[in-house]
Amino acid sequence: MTTEAIALRRLIDSSSSILITTHINPDGDAAGSSLALYHILCKMGKNVLFISPNEIPPSLHFLPGVDEYVPFNQNPDTLAERLQNTDLLFCLDYNTLSRTGDAMAELLRTFAGKKVLIDHHQQPDTDYAISFSDTSYCSTCELLFQVLSEAYPDLKWLTPDVATCLYTGILTDSGSFRFNTVQPRTHRAVATLLEAGAPHTAIHEAIFDQNRxxxxxxxxxxxxxxxxxxxxxxxxxxxxxxxxxxxxxxxxxxxxxxxxxxxxxxxxxxxxxxxxxxxxxxxxxxxxxxxxxxxxxxxxxxxxxxxxxxxxxxxxxxxxxxxxxxxxxxxxx
Ligand SMILES: [Mn+2]
Structure with missing residues (x-):
């Protein structure tokens, strides 16, 4: 296990109230990684909330747990209140707070607690307690899978719901496994997700066969x-x-x-x-x-x-x- 993964595990262990955030106009990778982590932390018994800057689009409403997030643009007060008693803030699939939009970024900047970055975009902010930032990953979902696999190697967290969310992010951010960021490890991760019950045919249909x-x-x-x-x-x-x-x-x-x-x-x-x-x-x-x-x-x-x-x-x-x-x-x- 890498030292960062051990540090992350300790940080999660010592936190009871956890907030997950992602970038504005969440795509499959942003929503998938956030909801996957949401499911995992809920199962650990954490008090966890996922706040997205705005709505997750209808094309992603098949994602398990999509009814449980809070869109900031509709409930700005929820974030302000929540930040008062948040132990740990996750920033998923974005490299700088401004990617959450002006109003949400302004509030997030007031947060003085510990922040964890998991992201694959270039030139990330640096004020994180732990930063998993790696542009060699095709998606935050694949990076999150890697980080979690190191932090919690028993894979007990990998439920069908989590596998569905992670598969969705890897699929969409890799252009259906075609971009040059796809590596052998990507397919190994996906193999594990299929073993865990990700319904890949249904996910493809839900994403690609919904044209109006x-x-x-x-x-x-x-x-x-x-x-x-x-x-x-x-x-x-x-x-x-x-x-x-x-x-x-x-x-x-x-x-x-x-x-x-x-x-x-x-x-x-x-x-x-x-x-x-x-x-x-x-x-x-x-x-x-x-x-x-x-x-x-x-x-x-x-x-x-x-x-x-x-x-x-x-x-x-x-x-x-x-x-x-x-x-x-x-x-x-
Ligand atoms: Mn992404």
Whole structure:
């Protein structure tokens, strides 16, 4: 067992009131890791609460325990009260408190107790009692599985519910086991999760076979705008008006940016979405092309090497122009 895992076990043993938090707009990895830990700590008899900055999306409502979390945006007072008597704060799947949103981050910054980070994003904050931060993991769920396996090697905590939550995060954050962050150990972890009762076929169906017709209406718009900057760079955009007309919601556009990347020869795909006077941009890349650094440099964003996001404070046309002028600095034309 690593010293950090021993330290974590001691910290959990000596804590009775534990709070779990994750990033805003929780995805499969954020919700999966938080709910998995929630189940485990509940079973240990801890007084545990999971507060998410906002709602877990309907596509993840199959996750066991999803009815028991508190969305901060609907109940801001719960967090303020809870922080008064929290022994231990878990920060899962985010690298800096601002990823919980302005209001929630402000409250979390007032917490003077012990914090534990479990995360796989770059450049994490450093003020944690224990920090499990490793960008070589495809998902926080896989890292959490590794940490727990070291801290509690008997695996008695690995119930079917926990296995379902962890499998979901690994599946979604690894692009169905295809990203280069997937390693042999990922599949070993998944094998253990299947042995523990993760219903993988049902999880795949629950995640991938839930499209609404509005998604395809919006997809048609996105495809009609698809533009090739070169044989290796493609982008598209969706205006706020088009978005509203399609009847789609935010979730419906998930994965659109990956479609560009599935075109033969394409190394970078970008999607520009107009949203409340700003432009949200998603970047995806293949191989060595680093869109994390690119998004940081030009679009007030960041993320991972092959998957990053950013924000442009202006019009879509300006954002696209900026993209056209700069993208060939990171991708060979
Ligand atoms: Mn993640």
């Amino acid at each position: 017709p509005e998604r395809f209406r919006l997809m048609a718009v996105m495809l009609s705008h698809m533009t090739y900057l070169s044989h290796s760079v493609v982008y598209s955009w969706i205006t706020e008006k088009e978005f509203l007309q399609s009847g789609a919601d935010k979730e419906d556009s998930e994965g659109f940016v990956n479609m560009g990347l599935s075109i033969r020869g394409v190394k970078v795909s970008a999607l520009f979405r107009e949203e409340e006077g700003k432009v949200r941009i998603s970047f995806r890349s293949k191989g060595e092309v680093d869109v994390n650094q690119y998004a940081r440099t030009y679009f007030n964003g960041g993320g991972h090497r092959n998957a990053a996001g950013g924000t442009w404070y202006g019009t879509i046309q300006e954002a696209v122009k900026r993209f056209e002028e700069t993208i060939f600095e990171v991708v060979p034309s």
